[in-house]
Amino acid sequence: MSRPIRTRPPIHLPSRPVASALLAAALLSATILPSGARASYQASVDSNKTAFSSLCIGWDDPHPARMLALAVSGFKALGYDVSSYSGTAFTRAGVLSRTFLDWGFYVHSHGDFYWNPTDQRRYTGFRDDGGKCVQSIVYSKDIAARRLGRQSNLVLISTCDGATQGTTMPGAFAIEKVKAGTLSWNGPEFYIGYVGTAYDNDEETFETAFWDALVRGSGAGRAFELGLLGYFTHPFDADWWGSYIWMGRAGPGTVCRSCL
Amino acid sequence: MTTDHIDGLARPRLRARRPTAAIAGLVAGCALISGAVIGGAVSADAGWVPGQPATQLSHPEPSAAAAATKAADEIARRLGLDLGVRRSVERVLDRRGQRTYDEVTGLDLRGRATSVVRLGVEGRVIAALRLGWATTVGAELPGGPPVVERAVAAAGAAGITPSGRLTVARGANDWIVSWQRVVADIPVPADGLTVRLLPDGTFHSLALSEHPLAGRPAGVIDPGTATAGATERLQTWFRERATSFRLAVPELAWTAPNDTFSPGRTVGPEAVLRLSWVVRATATGTLRDDLRELELDFDAGDGRLLGGDVVR
Numbered sequence: 001m002s003r004p005i006r007t008r009p010p011i012h013l014p015s016r017p018v019a020s021a022l023l024a025a026a027l028l029s030a031t032i033l034p035s036g037a038r039a040s041y042q043a044s045v046d047s048n049k050t051a052f053s054s055l056c057i058g059w060d061d062p063h064p065a066r067m068l069a070l071a072v073s074g075f076k077a078l079g080y081d082v083s084s085y086s087g088t089a090f091t092r093a094g095v096l097s098r099t100f101l102d103w104g105f106y107v108h109s110h111g112d113f114y115w116n117p118t119d120q121r122r123y124t125g126f127r128d129d130g131g132k133c134v135q136s137i138v139y140s141k142d143i144a145a146r147r148l149g150r151q152s153n154l155v156l157i158s159t160c161d162g163a164t165q166g167t168t169m170p171g172a173f174a175i176e177k178v179k180a181g182t183l184s185w186n187g188p189e190f191y192i193g194y195v196g197t198a199y200d201n202d203e204e205t206f207e208t209a210f211w212d213a214l215v216r217g218s219g220a221g222r223a224f225e226l227g228l229l230g231y232f233t234h235p236f237d238a239d240w241w242g243s244y245i246w247m248g249r250a251g252p253g254t255v256c257r258s259c260l
Numbered sequence: 261m262t263t264d265h266i267d268g269l270a271r272p273r274l275r276a277r278r279p280t281a282a283i284a285g286l287v288a289g290c291a292l293i294s295g296a297v298i299g300g301a302v303s304a305d306a307g308w309v310p311g312q313p314a315t316q317l318s319h320p321e322p323s324a325a326a327a328a329t330k331a332a333d334e335i336a337r338r339l340g341l342d343l344g345v346r347r348s349v350e351r352v353l354d355r356r357g358q359r360t361y362d363e364v365t366g367l368d369l370r371g372r373a374t375s376v377v378r379l380g381v382e383g384r385v386i387a388a389l390r391l392g393w394a395t396t397v398g399a400e401l402p403g404g405p406p407v408v409e410r411a412v413a414a415a416g417a418a419g420i421t422p423s424g425r426l427t428v429a430r431g432a433n434d435w436i437v438s439w440q441r442v443v444a445d446i447p448v449p450a451d452g453l454t455v456r457l458l459p460d461g462t463f464h465s466l467a468l469s470e471h472p473l474a475g476r477p478a479g480v481i482d483p484g485t486a487t488a489g490a491t492e493r494l495q496t497w498f499r500e501r502a503t504s505f506r507l508a509v510p511e512l513a514w515t516a517p518n519d520t521f522s523p524g525r526t527v528g529p530e531a532v533l534r535l536s537w538v539v540r541a542t543a544t545g546t547l548r549d550d551l552r553e554l555e556l557d558f559d560a561g562d563g564r565l566l567g568g569d570v571v572r
Contacts, residue, residue, distance in 0.1 A: 051550060051551075051572075052551075052570070052572075056550060057497055057498065057550065057551065058496060058497025058498055058499075059497055059521055060523050061520060061521075061523070061570060062519050062520070062523040062524070063520070063570070066310045067310075069310040069311040070310045070311065072311070073310070073311040073312075083265060084265065085265045086265070089265035090265075109572065110549070110550075110551075110572045111572065127549075133550070159572060160552070160571065160572055163432065165432075179393060181392065181393045181394055182392040182393065182394065195431065195432045197552060197553075197571050198571070199555075199569045199570065199571055200520070200569060200570045200571075200572070201518065201520070201528075201529060201569050202569075204528070205356070205357075208310070208314045208356050208528075209314070211314075212313060212314040212315050215313075216315075216317075218373075221391075221392075221393050222373060222391055225389055225391065225393070225465065226376070226389070228456070228465070228467075229378075229387045229389060229465060229467045230357070230467070231357070231450050231451065231467065231469035232450075232454075233449040233450045233515075233516075233569065234449070234569070235427070235429060235436075235438075237429075237431040237432055237436065238432070239432040239433065244392070244393045257370075257371065257372070258367070258371055258372055258373050259372055259373060259391070259392075
């Protein structure tokens, strides 16, 4: 006998808090962002190329550009208004200036539980690019402070430790660390990160399958599970929080009708 | 709309290069050499560029669909998967994985997917998955033998006899039991069987892979040659910082040549694995801010750098 990982009321699509959030988001989109139903669903894709280029490590690693291309095409196919950033365009300041309006977010870079000297504690974070080899850290607390609790939809943190136990990154995007399984709904949101360290080829294997399945309409949860069926060359694990049955598409609350 | 910003300038959307004729030829050559990756013959059509669909779906012939459905039903029943009330069958060309398989999805009365079984075109199961993200009310297994026993039973239910190098890990949501393929005492890291069990031991998924291997070289170079090759590469790439790497003793493994250190060579790992000396270089000190670990794969026959991997 099975039950959802966390007991929630039977499906209410959307729930009252979700409806409120969606209404607020719709108003926000209508008032601040350019017109157009899909154009209001901004997604940012950041990939740290410089740290893995001949400028910093002596050769040009092709993974950052490739994974950026995967994410851009994925978000675009899902209806987001997507922009990508690398080199001097991918800076800490740029990420933080955009984040409030991001419904979708992807980053491929260094990631860790970084020590924050001001707060004397660690936060999950990632490094920007900046076009240089010594790079700034974007802490989850920085993102949280700019987003002010605003809901996000699809977030994929393609770094080490994005989903390691104790990660502080989902909360920065107002994604509660709850798995809403097939009989529950936690809003149109889905966060993915890797557990511990992850090798680039394994991340690419997972992300290729994930984006492909999501774009084909599998729903976020099923796409995640299909991603984990790939063959990995090192121990590999990922985790998620959000709504299993959400479709991942831009727009308010699209539920996967073919998901359990 | 899509906008790319590189070095502070908005530029037209990135377009990855199409494979050159040489690469296309290489892919076709690999297809001829490999014969069959488990899951189906490699197709020359496997050349794939990120941003394009990674899979190509089609409907198999009715007789093939019927055979796949029958086999999948039997496997799903043995694994205790929810078969639903009807099935959909798709033939999937996995361009990056360079294999073809039939995917049978169980659907319930409302058309919701309940389970997935993937079969190689030769009929062998290569994956099975319980959909829906449910956990069970049973007590969590303590790990060790009880977990392995459950995983062995699941593999057996799918007609697979596990063999190889066993590891058991408690993942974020599952027990992860893996048997890494070993050929003549040499590991094949990309191959083997992985069974995921829910914490109480209920079957969650399995995935099987087995790539073709190139011929073993007539002579195998000394591991010291691989270490020297790695040292030289690191000195070229990192100069004075190269001393911040700690090199592990090289290990023989069958690995997929890839473009990690040779951009433009191909896209993703090649289908045919080659015997390599794998040299793991772990960064220490402040270098760990830049990257944590490198793996360099040297051809065990002639010492060429075949590829490798990176941990950010």
